[in-house]
Amino acid sequence: MTSAGGAGQDADLPLILTALQAAGLSAQAVAWDADEPEWDGYDLAVIRSTWDYVDRLAEFLAWADATAEVTRLRNPAPLVRWNSDKRYLLELAGRGVHVVPTRFLEPGGSCDAADFEGPHGVVVKPAVSSGARDTARYEPGRRADAEHHARMLLDQGRTAMVQPYLPLVEEGERALVFFGGTFSHAIRKRPLLTEAGLIDNFRVPHPGAVPYEPSEAELRTARAALDAVPDPGDLLFARVDLALNEDREPVVMELELIEPNLFLCINPQGLEHFARAVTTALT
Template identity: 35%
Template sequence: MTYDIVILTDKRYLNDSKSDNYKHNVYFEDFLVQEALNKLGLNTLRLAWDDATFDWSSTTAVLFRTTWDYFDRFAEFSKWLEKISRVTTLFNSEKLIRWNIDKHYLLDLKKHGVHIAETHFIEKGSHMSLIDIHKSLGWQETVLKPCISGAARHTYKLNMDNLNNYENIYSELISEESMMLQPFQHHIVAQGEVSMMVFNGQFTHAVLKKAKAGDFRVQDDFGGSVHCYEPTNDEILFAENTIKACPQLPIYARVDIFTDNDGNTALSELELIEPELWFRRYPDSANKLASGIQQQLKNL
């Protein structure tokens, strides 16, 4: 059997759950996308990305949606990605995925005029200690995280009083992967972070994510809350201009923005691989994504 498009997840989320709201939300959001594609007459299948029994040449395209274990299995994922890109079309493309996987992409966006959070990259194999790095930068309070990561994996809030507690784990991490250090952004705690969804280059909807009391991580994995949000025209323009600065136009994107310590709108992250897109709060946006995919398939 052949398919127009396969919607990718990871095997933890293949089935719905009546007892686990998190798993249900994942399943339901993918369902909304699949339903929207089916309504357009497209033949679809939802599948775990690492399904070894599936012939990837039997589908015209694949849509990365909830492949939320890729960063924990990156070497395996990278080989798989190279393999399937030879036999089918990827949304978003392999070029965009590989560019976006590594947070060094922030430097490319900065060169194209996108205001990003102040960031210091620490390359794999560096022998500088955390305390030496902080002293050289003059930063007192920071956030440390890997350049390839997700779901706040190995994300730590640091200050001059607790650096010694993290030197060992940092030493282990930097021997295996590049890291990034950013000044702690106080406005995120007070105001939250805005996620702007952009499909086919145009803004569709937004949500405001807030950390729970006493935390700095806005992800709902860590108790963060999500709220409906009406962005300003300037925020919409910021998001759409960020997409224009990408190496290619992505079919979907999530642009995370916040107010930095200087009071300016800044890019926190640009998600082009498997971002949560909040279809359950804005169901019609799934139809907008599906229409864009249909047009892309016609152009193949």
């Protein structure tokens, strides 16, 4: 499943269609909001490049619930809903997973000046987001600017997140991809927030992505994150994005269970794993 804007940008999509056809399946790319698609005519609906959902979250979640009524939706609708709001990081942390330390600020609530202190500055971002939208980092001493950013989000009725800036992202962020709960492949990419104090909603989301061999510690943290997902049994795909904290320990930046880029273009073995997981989901 894709979207009007996503189809042209999703480099994995043509590869996926070819791989599924080679596996003997009949597969089509359909926009999630296409006019009257008959989802009950499909044995399986796999969410892929529905990259416009953030601005239409309620509509998208209602669509996921309705689609899950008539066909197998992957990932399952309750997990799509759970994963759409980064407050899930609190749940993961509560279950012992190492996540980026995060302060969530709610509309109508107060901001404490102490929230905006970090030895390397802070990152402010909305709890519902993708592609680093409405996200910026602020250098130490720029507390007023960071607080202003958070206030702007709160005034829009959005939950804001404040995190310490993790400078080791400059060595590269990692994204580990799992299919059917099994590790498939990983990538490393360059950091996004290269310029402090700037909100830029047209950033390249995965600059310089290259295949990457994760460390044992990274694999352990990613697996712990997946094990902490409520009812993860039917997860067809998952991407765990990790950064290193100042002690060089991997921490979860986000868990992508809705529409992650899977980097199959640069990981051909991942394409086979994906096709196999789809075949399994159909049985």
